[in-house]
Amino acid sequence: MIKTIDVELKGIQKKFGSNVVVEQFNLQVEQGECVSFLGPSGCGKTTTLNMIAGFLEPDQGELIIKGKKMNGVPSNKRDLGMVFQTYSLFPHMTIFENVAYGLKLRRTPKAEMQERVRKVLELVKLPHVADRYPKQLSGGQRQRIAIARALVTEPSLLLLDEPLSNLDAKLREELRDELKRLQQEIGLTTIFVTHDQEEALYLSNRIVVLDHGKVEQIGTPWEIYNRPASEFVHTFIGKSNRLSGKVEAMGSQTLSLVTEDGHPLRAAFKGIALQAGDAVSVYVRPERIGFAAESGENSSGSVNRVQGVVQLISFLGAYAECEVQVGRYSLNVRIPSDRQDREWSVGDSVLLEWKPEDVFVFPRKGHE
Numbered sequence: 203m204i205k206t207i208d209v210e211l212k213g214i215q216k217k218f219g220s221n222v223v224v225e226q227f228n229l230q231v232e233q234g235e236c237v238s239f240l241g242p243s244g245c246g247k248t249t250t251l252n253m254i255a256g257f258l259e260p261d262q263g264e265l266i267i268k269g270k271k272m273n274g275v276p277s278n279k280r281d282l283g284m285v286f287q288t289y290s291l292f293p294h295m296t297i298f299e300n301v302a303y304g305l306k307l308r309r310t311p312k313a314e315m316q317e318r319v320r321k322v323l324e325l326v327k328l329p330h331v332a333d334r335y336p337k338q339l340s341g342g343q344r345q346r347i348a349i350a351r352a353l354v355t356e357p358s359l360l361l362l363d364e365p366l367s368n369l370d371a372k373l374r375e376e377l378r379d380e381l382k383r384l385q386q387e388i389g390l391t392t393i394f395v396t397h398d399q400e401e402a403l404y405l406s407n408r409i410v411v412l413d414h415g416k417v418e419q420i421g422t423p424w425e426i427y428n429r430p431a432s433e434f435v436h437t438f439i440g441k442s443n444r445l446s447g448k449v450e451a452m453g454s455q456t457l458s459l460v461t462e463d464g465h466p467l468r469a470a471f472k473g474i475a476l477q478a479g480d481a482v483s484v485y486v487r488p489e490r491i492g493f494a495a496e497s498g499e500n501s502s503g504s505v506n507r508v509q510g511v512v513q514l515i516s517f518l519g520a521y522a523e524c525e526v527q528v529g530r531y532s533l534n535v536r537i538p539s540d541r542q543d544r545e546w547s548v549g550d551s552v553l554l555e556w557k558p559e560d561v562f563v564f565p566r567k568g569h570e
């Protein structure tokens with residue numbers, strides 16, 4: 203099936219003085235897709251969104267929305283809906299007036315305006331607040347109104363800049379579900395800025411991971427989590443244990459490694475270019491490490507096994523989080539309840555195991 207491309211960034215670059223904050227940004231967003239820009243503070247997410255919105259002009263590159271070149275086109279001519287971190291509702295206007303604002307600017311006839319505001323307030327599940335003022339609503343409700351106001355003009359593109367970060371944890375989760383439902387229901391092409399990896403995984407069809415103005419990887423949440431293109435991507439998304447070591451030998455499917463304190467490990471090859479002798483960072487996620495049922499060596503190499511001692515254990519119902527000392531490394535291990543055949547305690551000696559497929563290996567640059 204041929205997909206329509208709604209937004210295209212071609213070699214976009216932005217400098218502030220001599221500081222390059224967005225470099226060679228290339229992206230195609232398909233119709234109906236939700237794409238998030240994810241990265242640490244200062245990586246250029248908002249600057250890129252502001253260029254798409256028309257608040258900033260790129261120094262280089264082309265921005266195309268719905269097949270039209272948008273460089274130089276003012277923001278209000280780009281047919282966008284926008285929601286920001288702060289609610290940015292007009293305090294002296296009622297909710298109806300706030301939501302109707304964009305329609306009024308477009309000189310929409312009164313009856314149509316009333317109908318569209320009514321519909322969009324229903325969509326965000328706040329049909330009864332039209333006559334109230336923003337200060338009479340909770341933070342979560344105000345953000346829903348901001349979303350309603352962005353949707354009422356039926357824009358061709360929705361831009362969201364950290365729309366959930368001012369809300370407390372519970373509301374954040376609620377509104378996150380709501381956004382996902384709305385995005386799927388309306389099928390609206392959406393670009394979403396966040397520094398919260400869980401939010402990005404949850405809401406996006408694809409994630410663009412940025413670091414220092416550079417695109418590190420573009421992929422589905424699954425690809426970003428399971429096939430990270432770099433050490434930065436792997437460590438930015440989710441928790442991981444890091445060991446340092448060296449590549450001993452390369453097979454066609456697996457690598458043989460040895461950690462700095464002499465533990466032999468195997469890793470499935472995941473496409474990162476390496477060769478024997480390379481110094482590497484080796485990662486395994488806490489939830490991929492298990493307590494081995496049987497003791498003893500694993501001569502076939504089908505699983506990695508290391509002996510350790512429990513240093514810390516927190517039982518959390520569905521799982522237990524442990525810190526296990528293995529040689530010079532302290533490893534975080536997350537054991538689901540159904541894999542705990544007894545209660546473990548600090549000081550217990552345990553045999554840890556994990557599969558070669560669960561090991562991520564990256565060339566070691568600079569650091570220890």
Ligand code: ATP
Nearest residue numbers: 218219223241242243244245246247248249250397
């Ligand atoms: P955050 O999550 O903190 O909002 P971000 O990834 O959205 O971060 P940007 O706001 O895009 O980052 O900023 C990227 C870089 O550009 C930062 O180093 C910032 O200091 C710089 N920057 C942003 N706007 C300007 C400006 N108007 N003038 C000069 N430098 C700027």
